[in-house]
Amino acid sequence: VPENEAERYAETNYMWQDAVEVTKTHQAHILVAVLPHGLTPIEAGKLYVKVVSACLRQPNAIGVYTSGTVFQPEFYIEVAEIMKDDEEALPVLDWIYLGLYRNDSGNNVYTYGMTTFGKDEMEILGSQQELSELQGFMFEIASYVIDSDVTLQDGETIGVSEEQKLPIVRSKGVSVEGMSLKIIY
Numbered sequence: 001v002p003e004n005e006a007e008r009y010a011e012t013n014y015m016w017q018d019a020v021e022v023t024k025t026h027q028a029h030i031l032v033a034v035l036p037h038g039l040t041p042i043e044a045g046k047l048y049v050k051v052v053s054a055c056l057r058q059p060n061a062i063g064v065y066t067s068g069t070v071f072q073p074e075f076y077i078e079v080a081e082i083m084k085d086d087e088e089a090l091p092v093l094d095w096i097y098l099g100l101y102r103n104d105s106g107n108n109v110y111t112y113g114m115t116t117f118g119k120d121e122m123e124i125l126g127s128q129q130e131l132s133e134l135q136g137f138m139f140e141i142a143s144y145v146i147d148s149d150v151t152l153q154d155g156e157t158i159g160v161s162e163e164q165k166l167p168i169v170r171s172k173g174v175s176v177e178g179m180s181l182k183i184i185y
Contacts, residue, residue, distance in 0.1 A: 001029055001065060010063070010070035012099060022062050023070050030055065041117045042090065042146065046083060049091045053080040067097040068112035092143045099175060100131045109134040110175035117146050121176040124185045137185065152181050 006026065010019040032052055036044040052064055056073040063070045071094070082089040096113040105126030114121050122141065124134050140160050145152065152158060154170035166185050173180035 001026070006063075006065045006070055009065060009068060012097070013069045013071065014100060015075065016070075016072040019063070019070050019072070022072075023065075026062055029065075045095055045116070046091065049076075049080045049083070049094045052094075053077050066113075067095060068099070069097045090143060090147055092139065092146060095146070096142045098135055098138050098142075100135055101175075102131070107131050107134055108175065109138045110173075110180070111138060111142055112176060114142065114145070115178075119145055119151065120170065121173060121178070121180040122152075122183060123173065123175055123180045124183050125174055127185050129185055134185065138183075141183070154181075158183060 006029075007020055007023050010016075010023040013019040016022075032048065032055065034044045034048045034051070039047065052066070053076060055061060056064060056077055061073055063073060064076055076094055079091045079094045083091060095116065096111050099108075099110045099112060101108050103126075107127045107129060108123070108125050109127075109131070110123040111121045122138065122145075124138065127134055129137075137160065141158060144150065152168055154168060156168045157165040158168055159166050166183050169182045169184065170179055171182060172178075174182075
């Protein structure tokens with residue numbers, strides 16, 4: 001991958017300690033694309049995950065650069081396996097990267113990949129909640145938005161229970177390019 005792009009994005013994968021070192025060893029790459037031709041975004045996304053998983057099962061495959069990071073083959077394949085047991089299951093973690101980081105303002109999480117489904121990326125910035133809590137929450141929200149084809153709007157609220165009503169603000173992205181939905185948590 002030209003200009004060390006894959007290695008730069010491998011640095012973001014906090015779930016794979018050796019991502020950068022392994023990615024540096026790549027000698028070739030293939031591009032995978034699914035042209036929808038009448039498929040819904042979810043159907044096209046599932047087909048993409050199946051094709052990439054098949055490629056990752058090859059003996060020399062070292063990773064997949066997608067959704068703003070480089071995923072470890074075993075992780076990507078494991079997520080894809082959920083579709084074998086349940087045809088309705090969505091491989092959200094193969095589609096959407098959940099970036100986590102801390103800064104002086106607090107804990108932060110963002111999505112990368114929602115635009116593939118025609119949705120805004122989402123961010124939680126400067127939260128005092130634990131990173132693991134933010135990660136789980138954002139996974140639930142991203143899954144809901146994709147599965148239910150919901151378009152969240154500026155000024156609305158969202159939560160994972162009837163009682164939880166977290167404000168949504170649409171503005172210029174902080175951790176992502178373009179506009180994003182900030183969930184105040």
